[in-house]
Each structure stands twice: as structure tokens, then as C-alpha cells.
Amino acid sequence: MLEATPLTDGWTLRHEGEALPAVVPGCVHTDLMAAGVIPDPFLGRNESEVAWVGRRDWTYERDLDAASAHEQTDLVFDGLDTVAEIRLDGRLLGRVRNMHRSYRFDVTGLPGRLAVRFLSAYAEAEAVRGRLGERPAAYAEPYQYVRKMACSFGWDWGPTLVTAGIWRPVRLEHWSTARIARVRPLVTVEEGGGRVELAVDVERTRVEAPLTVEAAVGGVRARAEIDGTRGRVRLQVPDARLWWPRGYGEQPLYDVELALRGGDGEVLDVWRRRTGFRSVELDTSRDSRGTGFTLVVNGERLFARGVNWIPDDVFPSRITRARYRERLTQAADAGVDLVRVWGGGIYESEDFYDVCDELGLLVWQDFPFACAAYPEEQPLRGEVEAEARENVVRLMPHPSLVLWNGNNENLWGFRDWGWEPQLAGDSWGEGYYLGVLPRVVAESDPTRPYTAGSPWSGSWRHHPNDPAHGTHHSWEVWNREDYADYRRSVPRFVAEFGWQAPPAYATLRRALPAQELAPDSPGMLHHQKADDGNGKLERGLARHFAVPERDFDRWHYLTQVNQARAIAAGIEHWRSHWPVCAGTVVWQLNDCWPVTSWAAIDGDGREKPLYHELKRLYADRLAALRRQGDKLELALVNQSGQAWTGELELRRVSVDGRVISGSGEKFTVDRRAVAVVPVPHRLCPTGPDEFLVADAWGSPRRSEAGSAGDQRALFFPAPDREIPYPRPEFDVALAPGGITVTAHTLVRDLLLQADRLDPDARADRGLVTLLPGERVTIGVRGWKTPDAALARSALYCLEPTR
Incomplete structure (x- = not known):
């Protein structure tokens, strides 16, 4: 052995x-x-x-x-x-x-x-x-x-x-006679069960020694002879239970074991993995709107609720299985069902994919190419093919892995970033993305789809980042426009979009010890790596808020609000256009060090308000108000497997809390569907001192007085800097495991920054808007000495600008 x-x-x-x-x-x-x-x-x-x-x-x-x-x-x-x-x-x-x-x-x-x-x-x-x-x-x-x-x-x-x-x-590794050099598992779903085919390569010290392999999975066993250095064993698993993405079903996993035996029956080597049975397709068929990009798992078409993943530490050797589990559990708890492993990083360790298997997180795996023209000559070409063959086979057992992607932004870069004239005919990676890599995937792992890049329209007949075809990266908004412009188009699949915000206060205090915190302090600027990052933050903020001068705490709060608002604008709009748009992948879930960035979870593992906003945006059921020309509509998005029925309450409200008019009706939304409800003209706000509240209550209606509906949507017709908010008034009281806040006025975007109470403290929710008389309980863990007055000092909300 x-x-x-x-x-x-x-x-x-x-x-x-x-x-x-x-x-x-x-x-x-x-x-x-x-x-x-x-x-x-x-x-x-x-x-x-x-x-x-x-x-x-x-x-x-x-x-x-x-x-x-x-x-x-x-x-x-x-x-x-x-x-x-x-x-x-x-x-x-x-x-x-x-x-x-x-x-x-x-x-x-x-x-x-x-x-x-x-x-x-x-x-x-x-x-x-x-x-x-x-x-x-x-x-x-x-x-x-x-x-x-x-x-x-x-x-x-x-x-x-x-x-x-x-x-x-x-x-x-000490061995005799022979060892298992490679096992290539093809796991497929057939009518009545699953199928596992194991292609085995062995290395020998004795060419003439007879060898057999024995495999077992799900109580089924099979045996095959090794012919020279190769063998193949097939197993049919009747009534195999399907592995599903989270939110669509369970994640049953099966132990697969393969033993290599010598002529006397002695076990020489053993290969063990876990796998799951599921089918996966990528529907890129053409329609009247362009070219789709829809993942289909076990025959079910999905709207992918995704996040981009970067290495969780600049020093990847420090990332433990426990840390993978913590970060990926955070993703799952936020409603995420797809994690894109971005191409400027690594093929992650087995621990990463094991946790995704267990949590039902789909994995989109980039090959490691990002934002550059890559030479195709030796010594790189041979290395690229060797690494691809090794890692494709290494990761094949994992049911969570559903897509191979050739690169990040290189096809787009060739066309739009001035590369083509600079290259003057030199190689730049196209041969990898359209040649080597699809060939390796087709030969080694035909059970999974491959796409040449992200973004990619499917062929050179269309611009690589054409929103009507394939995957799209939306970066014009962050770089040059207002986040409201996300609503101007409906891409088929948004694989990258994002908005920056600084990390949590306690993270900044640890990373910048003894430094005065200011947006433009030397330490803050060093931990802002984006080109003109602070300028883009300030310009994005100024479109909606009065930018605070010399008040870091207020600037810190408002930039985090703006990040959450920006991502909400995109996801609400794109989800409401399912099935034309079939997914959003937020840039980004995590950080690799303490930095101002697009992440929802900062470099110390603390959740920004964006993280909690994702819980709402990526919930199975979402209510979103949107302007269509001079009219308002309410989109009710139901991604659950059951019809959504209930009562809808619409209220036109003044900022001082008066209900100007309202209406109610019953609604039904089919499973995996979107229903659009026109808002009557009399309920539409007529100026910056009014707004619209839409509450969708499940049926039967179960809610305590003073709380919002199961799903709530708000529409304010003007930028915050133009809204005459009242001075916020609310009470704060300790509650078991947290605090309760009761509003006496409109309190918009209330946020408890729990890490200001204690660096180890975490709140269980982010931004919340309360109408007069409403209350919210915010759970807090890791808070060693609860105190209501201290909690009030860590609460932030929008305030009058004049």
C-alpha cells in the first residue's frame, strides 16, 4: 500500500x-x-x-x-x-x-x-x-x-x-509495483439513476505485474483490468438522488472509492473523492433579443445570483478550510447561489470546492488569465496546457463546478483597449481561449460547458462586451456615470458590475493604527488602489448627497449607503427582466487585505451594508419599484419553486409621515417568474417631499404591528440631497440578543455599525428604513457589554441637508 x-x-x-x-x-x-x-x-x-x-x-x-x-x-x-x-x-x-x-x-x-x-x-x-x-x-x-x-x-x-x-x-510517497497516477471521473445523470465512469492511469515499477481496479459508489461496486497503464471502470447507480443548487433542492453527496490491486489482491493504492449527480447545460441560443446565456441545472433554468471571488488572502497559504467555510457560508447566507472564481487568482484548493458542494454554491471557474495579452510561445504554451489538464481533472468530481471560462476581459481588451495595433500581429492569448482550453475541456471534461471569456458575445461577429449577446461587464457606470444608469439596459447576463466603499470602521482602525482617519489621509489613500478611486467615490456620492466636509464618520457611512444603493439599482432592474437577463455576478464578495474596494465583505471578514443588502436583493422573493417612462411599475420577482400569493399594499406617503393615498389588492406570481403591477397615477409621488411604499404580504398574512411587509419596495422621486427629510427621532432599547429601534419620524437607511461598539461585534442586518411608528430589532453578537446609550452612538441614518 x-x-x-x-x-x-x-x-x-x-x-x-x-x-x-x-x-x-x-x-x-x-x-x-x-x-x-x-x-x-x-x-x-x-x-x-x-x-x-x-x-x-x-x-x-x-x-x-x-x-x-x-x-x-x-x-x-x-x-x-x-x-x-x-x-x-x-x-x-x-x-x-x-x-x-x-x-x-x-x-x-x-x-x-x-x-x-x-x-x-x-x-x-x-x-x-x-x-x-x-x-x-x-x-x-x-x-x-x-x-x-x-x-x-x-x-x-x-x-x-x-x-x-x-x-x-x-x-x-513510498510505493511498490504500481500507483494511481490519475483518475478522471465522468459523472453523469441518466434516466433512472446516475453513472460514474472512472478513467484510470497508473505508474508502474513492474511492467508485467497484473493489476485490477475496484470502484464503489452508492453501494454499487465494479471491477476492471488495467491494460498496460490504463483502465476504465463504469458504475450505474440506480435511484441516485440529484444534487441541486442551494434554494432549488438538497445537496446529496456520494463517496467514490477506487482501489488499485496487484495480482495477489493486495491493495497498492486508493483514490477517494466525493461527488454528486446533476446535469448542467449552458443555453446560448439566439432569440429576438440577441444571444442568451442561461445556466440550466437538472433541467431547471436559473437566474444566477452570483458574486465574484478573489483569493481571500494575498498569501493564499494562510487560507484554511475553516476560513473557506466561513466566507462561503457568508455568501450562502446572503442568498448567493453562484461564485465566480476570477481569472487573476488561482485554482482554489479542494477545501473551497468541498464547501461549495456542501452548501449548494455553483462554481464558475476562470482559467488564470486576466486583463492582459498573454504570449502563446514557449515556455508559456506548454505550461498553460499542462496546468489546464491537471486542474480540469482535479476539479471534475465536484458537482458545484458548472462552468469553465477561458479568461477575464482579455477578448474585450483586444478589441477595445488599444491592444490590437500595439500587438502588430504578435500572439496575445486568443489561441488559448478559442483553441487550447476548449480542446482540453472537451477531451477531459465533456460533462461541463466552456465559454471563451468574460465578457464574451459568443463570436467575433459581435462586440465582445455587447450586452445583447452572452456575458457583459458593466463598468461604465462606476467609472463615469450615475448608478441609475444601470436601468438603461438589460444585458443577457451581467458577469461583473460593482461600486466601491471603504471597509468597516474597526478594520480601518486596525489597518491604520494611530492615524487620523480622513478620506484623503496618506494611509487611506495607500489603501485605495483604484485609479482615481476617491474621485469616483466623491462624484458618485455628490449625485445623491451633500458630500460632508471634514466629517469622516459621515463620509464613511454615506459611501457605504451609496454602494448598497448602487448594487440594488442594478440587481432590482435586471432580476425584474428575467428571463431576458439570466444572472448577475456582483464584483466582488471578498477582499484579500484591508482596502477601499467593491467588496461586500472586507479584508478582516466584516460585512459591509452591501452584504446585508444582498440578502434582500438575492432573496427568493423580491419587490422592486421601477420607473417606465412617466409611469411607475412594481415588479414582483418570485424565484422560489412555489407560486407566491398574498396581498399588496401601496401607499403614497409624505416625508412627514402622512399617508396621502393608498390601495390594496391580491396578487399571484408563478414559480420562477416575474409579475409586473402598474402603479395607479394617483399613488405616484408628485415631488421630493413624497415617496411610494409597496408592501407585499405573504398569504396568509402574518406580521406584527409596526413592521414592514414580507417584501418592501420604496420609491423616492428625487436625489436625497433634494428631499426635505425630517430630523430623525427614534427610541433605542436593549432587546434579547440586540437592540430594538422604534421610529417616531421617517428614519431612512438606519444602520447600526456594530464594530463601533466592539471590534468583535456583528449586526445581523444592515440598512433599514422605518416609517413613523415602525420598529426593528437588530441582533448583535460578540457585544460584551450591551448598553442602549452606546448603541445609539453607533446608529447612523440620513439627516436633513438644510
């Missing part, structure tokens, strides 16, 4: 002739921090002080005892970041240049000193650029010339911290 020995202990890192303790898996930066050589680059402006680390070569060392009674011993690295020479007692075992691959070296009977020398990724990238020529990119760093996590080199939300190290586990 194959025996594995983890190599986690005894490592040192060579620094200026000194041997520092090293943690494996890990990276140079985290080891240098632990040794006190460098400060935490996340704090203040320390990032700049540690830039030299990425320019140096580094060596990890430890003693290696490869002695074993087995016939062969392999040294196996699951991940090396990125360019390295591996030597044993000075003997070269190999050279590597790809962070996204694993590596195996025969070290049978070779004890000695193991050294893994990492060359600077900058040096490698610049050498490749020198040989292959310049290629354009969105950023000045040379990330497109090396197969490494691109955002290590910095992004418009990330620091420039170019890492090196043994970033994934390393071990010795």
Missing part, C-alpha cells in the same frame, strides 16, 4: 546567510513576518517597505530521509510558487516555473539535504518578456509572462506583494 509522509517540519528559510524557521505550506513573507524581519505589510504603508522581498531569491531547506522498504519513493509538491530549482545534496532534481501545477520527483534511496531555491518571479517574467517581446496589459507589472497568481503583482483592490514559497503541501 502506498505510504505518504508529510514534510511539514524541519524547514528553514535562508536570509542573508541566516537560517530562519520556516512554515510549510507557507511563503517567504509570512516566514519573514514571523521572524520579525519585516512588518505586517497590511498595516499602514508597510507594503512599500517590503517590496524588496519579491525581488530576491530565496531557499528553503531541510534534511530528507527517503529510505523505505518500498521499490520507489517520490517527492511530491502540490504547489510551488513559482520559479524554483529543486536539489538534493546538490543534485538537480528539476526546475519548475508554474504556481498552478503539482510536481513529482523520484528520490528513491537518495537521503540528503533538500534545497528548494526560488528565483524572483520578477526576474523570470522580465526574462520571458525580453525573449518574447512586450505585450499590453491593464497594469504595468509583468504578470502575464509567468504562470503565477496575477494579483500578487497588485490590482485595483490589491497590494503588490510578489510571493515565493512552498505554498501547498509537500510529502514523500
Whole structure:
């Protein structure tokens, strides 16, 4: 039986002739921090002080005892970041240049000193650029010339911290006769059950030895002979239960085990995974509106409620299974059902996909290409194909994985960002996205759809970012326009759109210790990486609010309100146009360090108001008021599997709390459907001192007095800076597990910033608008000493501007 020995202990890192303790898996930066050589680059402006680390070569060392009674011993690295020479007692075992691959070296009977020398990724990238020529990119760093996590080199939300190290586990594997080299599982759904076909590759020490494989799943067993180095075993699983996305059904998972046996029946090696049975299609058929882009799982057409995922830490070796579970559970709790793993990052670890399997989160997986023209010559071309083949097969067991995507924004960049004339015929990646990668997916994983890029209209016959065809990235709004302009079009699938806001107050206080907080303070500007980011924040704010002068707390609150409002404007509009629009993927769920960004969860894991707004926007049932010309409509969106019936109450209200007019009626919305209700003219607000309230109550109506409907929509006809809000009046009282706020006036966008009470405190809801007489209970966890007066000091809402 194959025996594995983890190599986690005894490592040192060579620094200026000194041997520092090293943690494996890990990276140079985290080891240098632990040794006190460098400060935490996340704090203040320390990032700049540690830039030299990425320019140096580094060596990890430890003693290696490869002695074993087995016939062969392999040294196996699951991940090396990125360019390295591996030597044993000075003997070269190999050279590597790809962070996204694993590596195996025969070290049978070779004890000695193991050294893994990492060359600077900058040096490698610049050498490749020198040989292959310049290629354009969105950023000045040379990330497109090396197969490494691109955002290590910095992004418009990330620091420039170019890492090196043994970033994934390393071990010795001792084996005899044969071992399992690769298992390619094809999991499909057939009438009456499921089917698992396991294509097995083996490596041998004895060519003539007879070998068999035995597989088991769901109580079904099968056996097959190995012919040379390959075999195939098939299993039919009758009455297999279907795996569904969250909100559509359950997520049953099945253990799959494959054993490799020798001629005497001895088990030589075992491969184990979990999988689930489901079908997935991507409907890109043409219609009168253009070219669709709709995911279909188990025959059910979905509106994808998505978020974009970036690496959760600039130092990915620090991301544990528990951290993946925490962050992805936050996503699921917000109503998310699709996570797009963005192409400037990595193929995540098994832990990520395991958690998605369990939570029912669909995974859209980008291949690691983003915002640059990538050379297609060697040495990159061979590395790209090798990494793609390895990772496609590695991730195939996971039912959560439903889509392979060739790249992020590179097809769009070629057409719109001035690349084509700069390239003058040089390769730029098209051969990967339209050639190599679809071929690898078709050959290795025909059970899943592939799309060439995001955005991508499906062919060069249309502009790559044409909203009428395929996927669309909506960035004109954030960069140049008001978020109300999201409502001007109905793309077929919005794969990226977003709006910035700063992180939580406690996150800023930790990241910028002893600094005065101001939007333009040196520390705040260092933790704002977007081009003219603060300018865009201020211009976006000024369209709706009076921008506060020299009041950081108010600026902090209003920018977070504006972020939530912007995303709401897009999602409400696009969801109300299902099935023409079949999904929204918010940029972005998470951050990799403390920074002003588009994230809903900041770099310390704290939820911004946007996170809580997503709970409303991505709920199965949503009410949204929208202007159509000079008329108002209420869209009732029902993404649940049952019809939605109830009572609808519409009220035209003045900002001082008077109900001017109202009406009520019953409604029914079919499952997975949208119903549009015209708003009578007499209920439409006539000026900035009026607004419309729509409450949809489920049937039977179950609600306490003083609370909103099951779904509430509000329509204010003017920007907030023009609305004569009353001075807000409300009472605050402690409640079991939180506080209760009772409004005596209109209280718009009330927010409890719980981290101002205690850095560990979290509120269970974000922005809420209360009419006079209404109340809300806000749960708070992690608050060590509850106090009503203190809670009032952490409550923010909109106030009169004059």
C-alpha cells in the first residue's frame, strides 16, 4: 500500500546567510513576518517597505530521509510558487516555473539535504518578456509572462506583494509495483439513476505485474483490468438522488472509492473523492433579443445570483478550510447561489470546492488569465496546457463546478483597449481561449460547458462586451456615470458590475493604527488602489448627497449607503427582466487585505451594508419599484419553486409621515417568474417631499404591528440631497440578543455599525428604513457589554441637508 509522509517540519528559510524557521505550506513573507524581519505589510504603508522581498531569491531547506522498504519513493509538491530549482545534496532534481501545477520527483534511496531555491518571479517574467517581446496589459507589472497568481503583482483592490514559497503541501510517497497516477471521473445523470465512469492511469515499477481496479459508489461496486497503464471502470447507480443548487433542492453527496490491486489482491493504492449527480447545460441560443446565456441545472433554468471571488488572502497559504467555510457560508447566507472564481487568482484548493458542494454554491471557474495579452510561445504554451489538464481533472468530481471560462476581459481588451495595433500581429492569448482550453475541456471534461471569456458575445461577429449577446461587464457606470444608469439596459447576463466603499470602521482602525482617519489621509489613500478611486467615490456620492466636509464618520457611512444603493439599482432592474437577463455576478464578495474596494465583505471578514443588502436583493422573493417612462411599475420577482400569493399594499406617503393615498389588492406570481403591477397615477409621488411604499404580504398574512411587509419596495422621486427629510427621532432599547429601534419620524437607511461598539461585534442586518411608528430589532453578537446609550452612538441614518 502506498505510504505518504508529510514534510511539514524541519524547514528553514535562508536570509542573508541566516537560517530562519520556516512554515510549510507557507511563503517567504509570512516566514519573514514571523521572524520579525519585516512588518505586517497590511498595516499602514508597510507594503512599500517590503517590496524588496519579491525581488530576491530565496531557499528553503531541510534534511530528507527517503529510505523505505518500498521499490520507489517520490517527492511530491502540490504547489510551488513559482520559479524554483529543486536539489538534493546538490543534485538537480528539476526546475519548475508554474504556481498552478503539482510536481513529482523520484528520490528513491537518495537521503540528503533538500534545497528548494526560488528565483524572483520578477526576474523570470522580465526574462520571458525580453525573449518574447512586450505585450499590453491593464497594469504595468509583468504578470502575464509567468504562470503565477496575477494579483500578487497588485490590482485595483490589491497590494503588490510578489510571493515565493512552498505554498501547498509537500510529502514523500513510498510505493511498490504500481500507483494511481490519475483518475478522471465522468459523472453523469441518466434516466433512472446516475453513472460514474472512472478513467484510470497508473505508474508502474513492474511492467508485467497484473493489476485490477475496484470502484464503489452508492453501494454499487465494479471491477476492471488495467491494460498496460490504463483502465476504465463504469458504475450505474440506480435511484441516485440529484444534487441541486442551494434554494432549488438538497445537496446529496456520494463517496467514490477506487482501489488499485496487484495480482495477489493486495491493495497498492486508493483514490477517494466525493461527488454528486446533476446535469448542467449552458443555453446560448439566439432569440429576438440577441444571444442568451442561461445556466440550466437538472433541467431547471436559473437566474444566477452570483458574486465574484478573489483569493481571500494575498498569501493564499494562510487560507484554511475553516476560513473557506466561513466566507462561503457568508455568501450562502446572503442568498448567493453562484461564485465566480476570477481569472487573476488561482485554482482554489479542494477545501473551497468541498464547501461549495456542501452548501449548494455553483462554481464558475476562470482559467488564470486576466486583463492582459498573454504570449502563446514557449515556455508559456506548454505550461498553460499542462496546468489546464491537471486542474480540469482535479476539479471534475465536484458537482458545484458548472462552468469553465477561458479568461477575464482579455477578448474585450483586444478589441477595445488599444491592444490590437500595439500587438502588430504578435500572439496575445486568443489561441488559448478559442483553441487550447476548449480542446482540453472537451477531451477531459465533456460533462461541463466552456465559454471563451468574460465578457464574451459568443463570436467575433459581435462586440465582445455587447450586452445583447452572452456575458457583459458593466463598468461604465462606476467609472463615469450615475448608478441609475444601470436601468438603461438589460444585458443577457451581467458577469461583473460593482461600486466601491471603504471597509468597516474597526478594520480601518486596525489597518491604520494611530492615524487620523480622513478620506484623503496618506494611509487611506495607500489603501485605495483604484485609479482615481476617491474621485469616483466623491462624484458618485455628490449625485445623491451633500458630500460632508471634514466629517469622516459621515463620509464613511454615506459611501457605504451609496454602494448598497448602487448594487440594488442594478440587481432590482435586471432580476425584474428575467428571463431576458439570466444572472448577475456582483464584483466582488471578498477582499484579500484591508482596502477601499467593491467588496461586500472586507479584508478582516466584516460585512459591509452591501452584504446585508444582498440578502434582500438575492432573496427568493423580491419587490422592486421601477420607473417606465412617466409611469411607475412594481415588479414582483418570485424565484422560489412555489407560486407566491398574498396581498399588496401601496401607499403614497409624505416625508412627514402622512399617508396621502393608498390601495390594496391580491396578487399571484408563478414559480420562477416575474409579475409586473402598474402603479395607479394617483399613488405616484408628485415631488421630493413624497415617496411610494409597496408592501407585499405573504398569504396568509402574518406580521406584527409596526413592521414592514414580507417584501418592501420604496420609491423616492428625487436625489436625497433634494428631499426635505425630517430630523430623525427614534427610541433605542436593549432587546434579547440586540437592540430594538422604534421610529417616531421617517428614519431612512438606519444602520447600526456594530464594530463601533466592539471590534468583535456583528449586526445581523444592515440598512433599514422605518416609517413613523415602525420598529426593528437588530441582533448583535460578540457585544460584551450591551448598553442602549452606546448603541445609539453607533446608529447612523440620513439627516436633513438644510
